[in-house]
Amino acid sequence: MIGRLRKNRWFPAALGLGSFAALVLLVELLIYLDVVNRYVVPPPSDVVAAFPRIVTEEHVLSRFLLTAGEALSASVLVTIFGVAGGVLLYQFTLLRQATETWVAAVAAAPLVLMYPLYLVIFGRNATTIVMMGFTAGLAPVILKTLEGLVGTRRVLINVGRSFNLTPSQQFWKILFPAALPTVFVGMRLGLIFALINIVGVEYLINFGGLGQLINDLAERFDLAGTYAAICFVILVSIIVFMLTERLERWLRPAG
Protein backbone atom coordinates (compact mmCIF):
# COMPACT_ATOMS: atom_id res chain seq x y z
CA MET A 1 0.00 0.00 0.00
CA ILE A 2 2.75 2.47 1.05
CA GLY A 3 4.84 1.31 -1.88
CA ARG A 4 1.99 2.10 -4.30
CA LEU A 5 1.43 5.49 -2.67
CA ARG A 6 5.14 6.34 -2.97
CA LYS A 7 4.97 5.76 -6.71
CA ASN A 8 2.05 8.18 -7.06
CA ARG A 9 3.36 11.52 -8.39
CA TRP A 10 0.93 13.54 -6.25
CA PHE A 11 1.77 11.71 -3.04
CA PRO A 12 4.75 13.86 -1.88
CA ALA A 13 2.77 17.11 -2.39
CA ALA A 14 -0.29 15.64 -0.67
CA LEU A 15 1.89 14.42 2.21
CA GLY A 16 3.42 17.90 2.61
CA LEU A 17 0.03 19.64 2.61
CA GLY A 18 -1.46 17.02 4.91
CA SER A 19 1.41 17.43 7.40
CA PHE A 20 0.98 21.21 7.33
CA ALA A 21 -2.78 20.90 7.90
CA ALA A 22 -2.14 18.48 10.78
CA LEU A 23 0.31 20.95 12.37
CA VAL A 24 -2.19 23.79 12.07
CA LEU A 25 -4.88 21.63 13.69
CA LEU A 26 -2.47 20.65 16.47
CA VAL A 27 -1.66 24.32 17.20
CA GLU A 28 -5.40 25.11 17.20
CA LEU A 29 -6.00 22.26 19.63
CA LEU A 30 -3.11 23.28 21.93
CA ILE A 31 -4.42 26.86 22.08
CA TYR A 32 -7.98 25.60 22.69
CA LEU A 33 -6.68 23.46 25.59
CA ASP A 34 -4.75 26.51 26.98
CA VAL A 35 -1.42 24.71 26.58
CA VAL A 36 -0.28 27.59 24.33
CA ASN A 37 -1.16 31.14 25.33
CA ARG A 38 -3.55 32.67 22.71
CA TYR A 39 -2.08 36.12 23.44
CA VAL A 40 1.32 34.91 22.20
CA VAL A 41 0.20 32.68 19.33
CA PRO A 42 -3.24 33.41 17.88
CA PRO A 43 -5.46 30.44 16.91
CA PRO A 44 -4.94 29.56 13.21
CA SER A 45 -8.71 29.97 12.67
CA ASP A 46 -8.38 33.63 13.80
CA VAL A 47 -5.47 34.14 11.39
CA VAL A 48 -7.56 32.77 8.51
CA ALA A 49 -10.46 35.00 9.57
CA ALA A 50 -8.11 38.02 9.56
CA PHE A 51 -7.22 37.63 5.87
CA PRO A 52 -10.27 39.44 4.40
CA ARG A 53 -9.81 42.24 6.92
CA ILE A 54 -6.14 42.91 6.14
CA VAL A 55 -6.86 42.68 2.42
CA THR A 56 -9.66 45.26 2.50
CA GLU A 57 -8.73 47.50 5.42
CA GLU A 58 -4.92 47.37 5.40
CA HIS A 59 -4.41 47.41 1.61
CA VAL A 60 -2.24 44.34 1.87
CA LEU A 61 -2.16 43.77 -1.89
CA SER A 62 -0.46 47.08 -2.68
CA ARG A 63 1.95 46.52 0.22
CA PHE A 64 2.59 43.00 -1.02
CA LEU A 65 3.38 44.33 -4.50
CA LEU A 66 5.72 46.94 -3.03
CA THR A 67 7.67 44.39 -0.96
CA ALA A 68 7.67 41.92 -3.88
CA GLY A 69 8.98 44.67 -6.20
CA GLU A 70 11.71 45.60 -3.71
CA ALA A 71 12.63 41.94 -3.31
CA LEU A 72 12.72 41.45 -7.08
CA SER A 73 14.86 44.56 -7.62
CA ALA A 74 17.29 43.50 -4.90
CA SER A 75 17.36 39.96 -6.39
CA VAL A 76 18.26 41.27 -9.84
CA LEU A 77 21.02 43.48 -8.39
CA VAL A 78 22.32 40.67 -6.16
CA THR A 79 22.42 38.29 -9.14
CA ILE A 80 24.15 40.69 -11.53
CA PHE A 81 26.75 42.07 -9.12
CA GLY A 82 27.17 38.85 -7.10
CA VAL A 83 27.84 36.63 -10.12
CA ALA A 84 30.09 39.27 -11.71
CA GLY A 85 31.98 39.62 -8.40
CA GLY A 86 32.47 35.85 -8.16
CA VAL A 87 33.76 35.74 -11.75
CA LEU A 88 36.18 38.60 -11.04
CA LEU A 89 37.56 36.85 -7.97
CA TYR A 90 37.96 33.67 -10.04
CA GLN A 91 39.77 35.44 -12.87
CA PHE A 92 42.16 37.45 -10.71
CA THR A 93 43.92 35.28 -8.15
CA LEU A 94 45.53 38.23 -6.37
CA LEU A 95 42.15 39.91 -5.95
CA ARG A 96 40.73 36.66 -4.56
CA GLN A 97 43.59 36.22 -2.10
CA ALA A 98 43.24 39.85 -1.02
CA THR A 99 39.47 39.95 -0.53
CA GLU A 100 37.95 36.47 -0.11
CA THR A 101 38.23 36.55 3.71
CA TRP A 102 36.62 39.98 3.81
CA VAL A 103 33.76 38.88 1.62
CA ALA A 104 33.22 35.84 3.86
CA ALA A 105 33.25 38.13 6.91
CA VAL A 106 30.66 40.43 5.28
CA ALA A 107 28.43 37.40 4.62
CA ALA A 108 28.34 36.69 8.35
CA ALA A 109 27.98 40.32 9.51
CA PRO A 110 24.65 41.72 10.81
CA LEU A 111 24.38 44.21 7.95
CA VAL A 112 20.87 45.25 8.93
CA LEU A 113 22.51 47.48 11.55
CA MET A 114 23.80 49.68 8.73
CA TYR A 115 20.29 50.97 8.00
CA PRO A 116 20.84 54.40 9.66
CA LEU A 117 23.81 54.98 7.33
CA TYR A 118 21.72 53.98 4.31
CA LEU A 119 18.95 56.31 5.48
CA VAL A 120 21.46 59.16 5.44
CA ILE A 121 22.79 58.18 2.00
CA PHE A 122 19.56 57.31 0.17
CA GLY A 123 16.82 58.88 2.33
CA ARG A 124 13.71 57.29 3.82
CA ASN A 125 12.49 55.64 0.65
CA ALA A 126 12.35 52.33 -1.26
CA THR A 127 15.93 52.77 -2.53
CA THR A 128 17.29 52.40 0.99
CA ILE A 129 15.29 49.20 1.45
CA VAL A 130 16.41 47.74 -1.92
CA MET A 131 20.05 48.67 -1.24
CA MET A 132 19.90 47.07 2.21
CA GLY A 133 18.57 43.87 0.62
CA PHE A 134 21.23 44.04 -2.07
CA THR A 135 24.06 44.57 0.43
CA ALA A 136 22.91 41.68 2.61
CA GLY A 137 22.49 39.25 -0.32
CA LEU A 138 25.65 40.08 -2.24
CA ALA A 139 28.38 38.21 -0.33
CA PRO A 140 26.89 34.69 -0.48
CA VAL A 141 26.33 34.99 -4.23
CA ILE A 142 29.95 36.10 -4.76
CA LEU A 143 31.30 33.30 -2.58
CA LYS A 144 29.17 30.56 -4.12
CA THR A 145 29.87 31.71 -7.68
CA LEU A 146 33.57 31.56 -6.88
CA GLU A 147 33.17 28.12 -5.31
CA GLY A 148 31.29 26.82 -8.36
CA LEU A 149 33.90 28.10 -10.80
CA VAL A 150 36.85 26.83 -8.76
CA GLY A 151 35.12 23.46 -8.32
CA THR A 152 34.66 22.83 -12.05
CA ARG A 153 36.09 19.39 -12.76
CA ARG A 154 39.56 19.56 -14.34
CA VAL A 155 38.60 17.03 -17.01
CA LEU A 156 35.81 19.28 -18.33
CA ILE A 157 38.27 22.16 -18.65
CA ASN A 158 40.66 19.81 -20.45
CA VAL A 159 37.89 18.77 -22.87
CA GLY A 160 37.48 22.45 -23.71
CA ARG A 161 41.21 22.87 -24.14
CA SER A 162 41.40 19.79 -26.36
CA PHE A 163 38.80 21.40 -28.64
CA ASN A 164 40.93 24.55 -28.69
CA LEU A 165 38.26 26.79 -27.14
CA THR A 166 38.92 30.51 -26.78
CA PRO A 167 38.94 31.84 -23.17
CA SER A 168 35.48 33.29 -23.77
CA GLN A 169 34.12 29.99 -25.12
CA GLN A 170 35.81 28.13 -22.25
CA PHE A 171 33.94 30.37 -19.80
CA TRP A 172 30.49 30.42 -21.39
CA LYS A 173 30.42 26.86 -22.73
CA ILE A 174 32.08 25.02 -19.85
CA LEU A 175 32.94 26.93 -16.69
CA PHE A 176 29.70 28.84 -16.27
CA PRO A 177 27.27 25.97 -16.93
CA ALA A 178 29.38 23.67 -14.74
CA ALA A 179 29.25 26.22 -11.91
CA LEU A 180 25.53 27.02 -12.29
CA PRO A 181 24.13 24.62 -9.64
CA THR A 182 26.48 26.13 -7.01
CA VAL A 183 25.77 29.67 -8.29
CA PHE A 184 22.06 29.05 -7.74
CA VAL A 185 22.70 27.76 -4.20
CA GLY A 186 24.39 31.13 -3.59
CA MET A 187 21.51 32.99 -5.21
CA ARG A 188 18.98 31.25 -3.00
CA LEU A 189 21.02 32.10 0.09
CA GLY A 190 21.48 35.67 -1.13
CA LEU A 191 17.78 36.09 -1.80
CA ILE A 192 16.91 34.79 1.67
CA PHE A 193 19.30 37.34 3.22
CA ALA A 194 17.93 40.09 0.95
CA LEU A 195 14.28 39.34 1.80
CA ILE A 196 14.94 39.16 5.56
CA ASN A 197 16.67 42.54 5.40
CA ILE A 198 14.01 44.13 3.20
CA VAL A 199 11.16 43.18 5.52
CA GLY A 200 13.33 43.93 8.55
CA VAL A 201 14.21 47.44 7.38
CA GLU A 202 10.57 48.14 6.37
CA TYR A 203 9.70 47.15 9.93
CA LEU A 204 12.48 49.22 11.51
CA ILE A 205 11.98 52.43 9.56
CA ASN A 206 8.22 51.97 9.44
CA PHE A 207 8.10 52.55 5.72
CA GLY A 208 6.67 50.79 2.69
CA GLY A 209 5.28 47.32 2.34
CA LEU A 210 4.64 44.28 4.45
CA GLY A 211 7.30 45.02 7.07
CA GLN A 212 5.60 48.30 7.93
CA LEU A 213 2.20 46.59 8.01
CA ILE A 214 3.52 43.95 10.42
CA ASN A 215 4.93 46.75 12.59
CA ASP A 216 1.56 48.59 12.59
CA LEU A 217 -0.47 45.47 13.35
CA ALA A 218 1.94 44.35 16.09
CA GLU A 219 1.79 47.77 17.75
CA ARG A 220 -2.01 47.53 17.71
CA PHE A 221 -1.73 44.05 19.31
CA ASP A 222 -3.59 42.64 16.31
CA LEU A 223 -1.88 39.27 16.54
CA ALA A 224 -4.12 37.47 14.04
CA GLY A 225 -3.58 40.28 11.50
CA THR A 226 0.21 40.22 12.16
CA TYR A 227 0.38 36.50 11.43
CA ALA A 228 -1.81 36.91 8.34
CA ALA A 229 0.58 39.61 7.06
CA ILE A 230 3.54 37.28 7.75
CA CYS A 231 1.82 34.76 5.45
CA PHE A 232 2.10 37.33 2.65
CA VAL A 233 5.84 37.70 3.35
CA ILE A 234 6.10 33.93 2.96
CA LEU A 235 4.21 34.27 -0.33
CA VAL A 236 6.81 36.78 -1.60
CA SER A 237 9.53 34.32 -0.63
CA ILE A 238 7.75 31.48 -2.49
CA ILE A 239 7.36 33.62 -5.63
CA VAL A 240 11.03 34.66 -5.64
CA PHE A 241 12.09 31.04 -5.16
CA MET A 242 9.81 29.78 -7.92
CA LEU A 243 11.27 32.36 -10.30
CA THR A 244 14.80 31.32 -9.33
CA GLU A 245 13.96 27.67 -9.91
CA ARG A 246 12.44 28.47 -13.32
CA LEU A 247 15.54 30.41 -14.26
CA GLU A 248 17.79 27.53 -13.21
CA ARG A 249 15.73 24.97 -15.17
CA TRP A 250 15.87 27.24 -18.21
CA LEU A 251 19.64 27.80 -17.99
CA ARG A 252 20.52 24.23 -17.10
CA PRO A 253 17.78 21.73 -17.95
CA ALA A 254 19.55 18.74 -16.36
CA GLY A 255 22.41 17.79 -14.11
Add this chain to the structure above:
Amino acid sequence: MSVVAMPSGRGAPAQAEPILVVDGLVKRFDTPDGPLTAVDGVSLTVAPGEFLGVIGPSGCGKSTLFNIIGGLLDGYEGTVRVGGERVAGPHPSIGMIFQEESTFPWRSVIDNVAFPLEIAGLPKAERYQRARHFVSLVGLDGFERRFPAELSGGMRQRVSMARTLAAQPKIMLMDEPFAALDEQTRLLLGDKVLQIQQELKQTTLLITHNITEAVQLSDRILVMTYRPGRVKRIVDIDLPRPRTSEIVSSEAFGRYVAQIWSDLREEATRGLKDDESRTRRAGERP
Protein backbone atom coordinates in the same frame (compact mmCIF):
# COMPACT_ATOMS: atom_id res chain seq x y z
CA MET B 1 66.26 -5.12 -17.72
CA SER B 2 66.16 -5.19 -21.51
CA VAL B 3 65.28 -1.91 -23.19
CA VAL B 4 64.72 -2.69 -26.84
CA ALA B 5 62.69 -0.61 -29.27
CA MET B 6 61.84 -3.20 -31.90
CA PRO B 7 60.94 -1.99 -35.37
CA SER B 8 57.46 -2.85 -36.49
CA GLY B 9 57.32 -5.96 -38.61
CA ARG B 10 53.68 -5.39 -39.50
CA GLY B 11 52.34 -4.77 -42.96
CA ALA B 12 50.53 -1.77 -44.37
CA PRO B 13 49.92 0.69 -41.53
CA ALA B 14 53.41 0.77 -40.00
CA GLN B 15 55.14 1.09 -43.38
CA ALA B 16 53.04 4.03 -44.56
CA GLU B 17 54.22 7.63 -43.97
CA PRO B 18 53.59 8.20 -40.25
CA ILE B 19 50.89 10.69 -39.34
CA LEU B 20 52.16 11.09 -35.77
CA VAL B 21 55.84 11.32 -34.95
CA VAL B 22 57.04 11.69 -31.37
CA ASP B 23 60.77 12.22 -31.15
CA GLY B 24 62.99 12.17 -28.09
CA LEU B 25 60.36 13.28 -25.61
CA VAL B 26 61.64 14.13 -22.13
CA LYS B 27 59.44 15.60 -19.42
CA ARG B 28 60.55 16.46 -15.92
CA PHE B 29 58.39 17.64 -13.02
CA ASP B 30 59.57 19.55 -9.99
CA THR B 31 58.63 17.71 -6.80
CA PRO B 32 59.44 18.34 -3.13
CA ASP B 33 62.02 15.52 -3.43
CA GLY B 34 63.69 17.17 -6.43
CA PRO B 35 63.13 16.91 -10.20
CA LEU B 36 61.29 13.79 -11.34
CA THR B 37 61.74 12.52 -14.90
CA ALA B 38 58.34 11.21 -15.97
CA VAL B 39 59.22 10.29 -19.57
CA ASP B 40 62.75 9.97 -20.86
CA GLY B 41 63.60 9.90 -24.54
CA VAL B 42 60.33 8.41 -25.78
CA SER B 43 60.08 8.18 -29.56
CA LEU B 44 57.26 6.59 -31.50
CA THR B 45 55.46 6.80 -34.82
CA VAL B 46 51.87 6.03 -35.74
CA ALA B 47 50.86 5.32 -39.35
CA PRO B 48 47.51 6.47 -40.80
CA GLY B 49 44.74 4.06 -39.81
CA GLU B 50 46.94 2.33 -37.27
CA PHE B 51 45.89 1.45 -33.71
CA LEU B 52 48.83 1.84 -31.36
CA GLY B 53 48.51 0.73 -27.77
CA VAL B 54 50.81 2.18 -25.11
CA ILE B 55 51.06 0.03 -22.02
CA GLY B 56 53.05 0.34 -18.84
CA PRO B 57 52.77 0.09 -15.07
CA SER B 58 51.32 2.90 -12.97
CA GLY B 59 53.80 5.77 -12.79
CA CYS B 60 55.47 5.10 -16.13
CA GLY B 61 54.38 8.43 -17.60
CA LYS B 62 51.58 7.15 -19.86
CA SER B 63 49.23 10.01 -18.98
CA THR B 64 52.09 12.53 -19.28
CA LEU B 65 52.67 11.21 -22.80
CA PHE B 66 48.91 11.52 -23.53
CA ASN B 67 48.81 15.12 -22.29
CA ILE B 68 51.94 16.13 -24.21
CA ILE B 69 50.73 14.63 -27.50
CA GLY B 70 47.32 16.21 -26.92
CA GLY B 71 48.96 19.59 -26.40
CA LEU B 72 47.73 19.99 -22.80
CA LEU B 73 51.20 19.93 -21.27
CA ASP B 74 54.21 22.01 -22.25
CA GLY B 75 57.72 22.50 -20.96
CA TYR B 76 59.18 19.31 -22.41
CA GLU B 77 62.15 18.40 -24.58
CA GLY B 78 61.70 16.69 -27.94
CA THR B 79 59.05 17.15 -30.61
CA VAL B 80 55.56 15.99 -31.46
CA ARG B 81 54.54 16.29 -35.11
CA VAL B 82 51.14 15.57 -36.66
CA GLY B 83 51.14 15.28 -40.45
CA GLY B 84 54.55 16.96 -40.42
CA GLU B 85 53.30 19.95 -38.38
CA ARG B 86 54.84 20.53 -34.97
CA VAL B 87 52.33 20.42 -32.13
CA ALA B 88 52.60 23.19 -29.54
CA GLY B 89 49.24 23.19 -27.79
CA PRO B 90 45.85 21.64 -28.56
CA HIS B 91 45.65 20.78 -32.24
CA PRO B 92 42.50 20.32 -34.37
CA SER B 93 44.00 17.12 -35.83
CA ILE B 94 44.04 15.48 -32.40
CA GLY B 95 40.94 14.34 -30.54
CA MET B 96 41.14 13.27 -26.92
CA ILE B 97 39.09 10.84 -24.86
CA PHE B 98 39.81 11.07 -21.16
CA GLN B 99 39.92 8.46 -18.43
CA GLU B 100 37.48 10.33 -16.19
CA GLU B 101 33.86 10.79 -17.11
CA SER B 102 33.92 13.88 -19.30
CA THR B 103 30.46 14.38 -20.78
CA PHE B 104 28.84 17.73 -20.06
CA PRO B 105 26.04 16.95 -17.57
CA TRP B 106 24.01 20.01 -18.65
CA ARG B 107 23.86 18.92 -22.29
CA SER B 108 21.79 16.11 -23.78
CA VAL B 109 23.54 13.31 -25.68
CA ILE B 110 22.99 15.00 -29.04
CA ASP B 111 24.15 18.38 -27.71
CA ASN B 112 27.25 16.78 -26.20
CA VAL B 113 28.14 15.16 -29.50
CA ALA B 114 27.35 18.33 -31.45
CA PHE B 115 29.62 20.38 -29.16
CA PRO B 116 32.74 20.50 -31.39
CA LEU B 117 30.53 21.27 -34.41
CA GLU B 118 28.92 24.14 -32.48
CA ILE B 119 32.39 25.49 -31.68
CA ALA B 120 33.28 25.17 -35.36
CA GLY B 121 30.28 27.38 -36.13
CA LEU B 122 28.20 24.90 -38.14
CA PRO B 123 24.50 25.76 -38.59
CA LYS B 124 22.22 24.02 -36.09
CA ALA B 125 20.52 21.70 -38.59
CA GLU B 126 23.80 20.55 -40.08
CA ARG B 127 25.51 19.96 -36.77
CA TYR B 128 22.57 17.94 -35.46
CA GLN B 129 22.51 15.86 -38.62
CA ARG B 130 26.22 15.12 -38.29
CA ALA B 131 25.98 14.54 -34.57
CA ARG B 132 23.16 12.01 -35.14
CA HIS B 133 25.48 10.05 -37.42
CA PHE B 134 28.11 9.77 -34.69
CA VAL B 135 25.53 8.96 -32.01
CA SER B 136 24.39 6.13 -34.24
CA LEU B 137 27.98 5.06 -34.87
CA VAL B 138 28.55 4.46 -31.15
CA GLY B 139 25.22 2.62 -30.90
CA LEU B 140 23.23 5.18 -28.94
CA ASP B 141 20.28 5.64 -31.31
CA GLY B 142 17.18 6.55 -29.35
CA PHE B 143 19.16 8.19 -26.52
CA GLU B 144 19.73 11.54 -28.28
CA ARG B 145 17.54 13.54 -25.90
CA ARG B 146 18.74 11.84 -22.72
CA PHE B 147 21.12 13.56 -20.33
CA PRO B 148 24.35 11.94 -19.09
CA ALA B 149 22.87 11.42 -15.61
CA GLU B 150 20.34 9.06 -17.21
CA LEU B 151 23.01 6.89 -18.85
CA SER B 152 25.34 4.14 -17.60
CA GLY B 153 29.10 4.67 -17.33
CA GLY B 154 29.72 2.75 -20.55
CA MET B 155 27.13 4.78 -22.44
CA ARG B 156 28.63 8.03 -21.17
CA GLN B 157 32.07 6.98 -22.43
CA ARG B 158 30.49 6.24 -25.82
CA VAL B 159 29.04 9.77 -25.81
CA SER B 160 32.55 11.12 -25.15
CA MET B 161 33.86 8.99 -27.99
CA ALA B 162 31.15 10.20 -30.37
CA ARG B 163 31.86 13.82 -29.36
CA THR B 164 35.57 13.38 -30.12
CA LEU B 165 34.85 11.60 -33.40
CA ALA B 166 32.40 14.34 -34.45
CA ALA B 167 35.36 16.74 -34.59
CA GLN B 168 36.82 14.35 -37.19
CA PRO B 169 40.34 14.35 -35.79
CA LYS B 170 43.18 12.75 -37.73
CA ILE B 171 44.33 11.03 -34.57
CA MET B 172 42.23 9.92 -31.65
CA LEU B 173 44.01 9.73 -28.29
CA MET B 174 42.40 7.58 -25.62
CA ASP B 175 43.63 7.62 -22.03
CA GLU B 176 42.35 4.47 -20.32
CA PRO B 177 38.81 5.28 -21.44
CA PHE B 178 37.33 2.09 -20.01
CA ALA B 179 39.29 2.03 -16.75
CA ALA B 180 36.22 2.74 -14.62
CA LEU B 181 34.10 0.04 -16.29
CA ASP B 182 33.62 -3.62 -15.44
CA GLU B 183 35.44 -6.28 -17.48
CA GLN B 184 32.43 -7.40 -19.53
CA THR B 185 31.42 -3.87 -20.48
CA ARG B 186 35.05 -3.15 -21.28
CA LEU B 187 35.22 -6.11 -23.71
CA LEU B 188 31.96 -5.12 -25.39
CA LEU B 189 33.04 -1.50 -25.71
CA GLY B 190 36.28 -2.80 -27.15
CA ASP B 191 34.16 -4.43 -29.87
CA LYS B 192 32.53 -1.06 -30.52
CA VAL B 193 35.91 0.66 -30.77
CA LEU B 194 37.13 -2.04 -33.19
CA GLN B 195 34.01 -1.65 -35.30
CA ILE B 196 34.38 2.15 -35.43
CA GLN B 197 38.07 1.94 -36.19
CA GLN B 198 37.32 -0.51 -39.00
CA GLU B 199 34.61 1.75 -40.41
CA LEU B 200 36.42 5.10 -40.16
CA LYS B 201 40.01 3.84 -40.51
CA GLN B 202 40.59 6.08 -37.51
CA THR B 203 44.21 6.43 -36.42
CA THR B 204 44.17 5.79 -32.69
CA LEU B 205 46.63 5.90 -29.83
CA LEU B 206 45.36 4.07 -26.76
CA ILE B 207 46.98 4.54 -23.36
CA THR B 208 46.16 1.66 -21.05
CA HIS B 209 47.44 -0.53 -18.26
CA ASN B 210 45.14 -3.37 -19.26
CA ILE B 211 46.99 -6.03 -21.28
CA THR B 212 43.84 -7.75 -22.58
CA GLU B 213 42.42 -4.46 -23.81
CA ALA B 214 45.70 -3.51 -25.48
CA VAL B 215 46.01 -6.83 -27.33
CA GLN B 216 42.32 -6.91 -28.27
CA LEU B 217 42.46 -3.49 -29.95
CA SER B 218 45.99 -2.73 -31.11
CA ASP B 219 48.05 -3.30 -34.23
CA ARG B 220 51.19 -2.61 -32.23
CA ILE B 221 51.82 -2.26 -28.52
CA LEU B 222 54.49 -0.04 -27.06
CA VAL B 223 55.58 -1.33 -23.67
CA MET B 224 56.97 1.32 -21.33
CA THR B 225 59.37 0.98 -18.42
CA TYR B 226 58.55 2.11 -14.89
CA ARG B 227 59.76 5.60 -13.98
CA PRO B 228 61.38 7.18 -15.88
CA GLY B 229 59.09 6.08 -18.72
CA ARG B 230 61.11 4.78 -21.66
CA VAL B 231 60.18 2.55 -24.59
CA LYS B 232 61.02 -0.97 -23.49
CA ARG B 233 59.69 -2.88 -26.47
CA ILE B 234 57.27 -2.56 -29.35
CA VAL B 235 55.22 -5.68 -30.00
CA ASP B 236 53.42 -6.26 -33.30
CA ILE B 237 50.02 -7.82 -32.78
CA ASP B 238 49.51 -10.04 -35.76
CA LEU B 239 45.92 -11.01 -35.08
CA PRO B 240 43.41 -11.02 -37.95
CA ARG B 241 41.09 -8.04 -38.55
CA PRO B 242 38.20 -7.41 -38.37
CA ARG B 243 38.35 -8.52 -34.76
CA THR B 244 35.76 -8.96 -32.05
CA SER B 245 36.06 -9.70 -28.35
CA GLU B 246 35.86 -13.41 -29.24
CA ILE B 247 39.54 -13.17 -30.10
CA VAL B 248 40.37 -13.19 -26.38
CA SER B 249 39.78 -16.95 -26.30
CA SER B 250 42.27 -17.70 -29.08
CA GLU B 251 45.64 -19.28 -28.41
CA ALA B 252 47.55 -16.52 -30.22
CA PHE B 253 45.84 -13.91 -28.04
CA GLY B 254 46.96 -15.76 -24.92
CA ARG B 255 50.54 -15.86 -26.20
CA TYR B 256 50.57 -12.09 -26.77
CA VAL B 257 49.16 -11.46 -23.31
CA ALA B 258 51.82 -13.73 -21.77
CA GLN B 259 54.59 -12.07 -23.77
CA ILE B 260 53.57 -8.57 -22.76
CA TRP B 261 53.07 -9.57 -19.15
CA SER B 262 56.59 -11.00 -19.03
CA ASP B 263 57.83 -7.58 -20.20
CA LEU B 264 55.59 -5.68 -17.81
CA ARG B 265 56.07 -7.86 -14.77
CA GLU B 266 59.61 -6.64 -14.09
CA GLU B 267 58.46 -3.01 -14.43
CA ALA B 268 55.33 -3.46 -12.33
CA THR B 269 57.44 -5.12 -9.59
CA ARG B 270 59.86 -2.19 -9.66
CA GLY B 271 56.93 0.19 -9.37
CA LEU B 272 55.48 -1.69 -6.43
CA LYS B 273 58.83 -1.71 -4.56
CA ASP B 274 59.33 1.98 -5.27
CA ASP B 275 55.84 2.75 -3.92
CA GLU B 276 56.57 0.76 -0.76
CA SER B 277 59.92 2.42 -0.13
CA ARG B 278 58.43 5.90 -0.70
CA THR B 279 55.58 5.14 1.70
CA ARG B 280 58.12 3.88 4.24
CA ARG B 281 60.27 7.00 3.85
CA ALA B 282 57.23 9.23 4.22
CA GLY B 283 56.30 7.39 7.44
CA GLU B 284 59.83 7.87 8.87
CA ARG B 285 59.79 11.65 8.33
CA PRO B 286 59.42 13.61 11.57
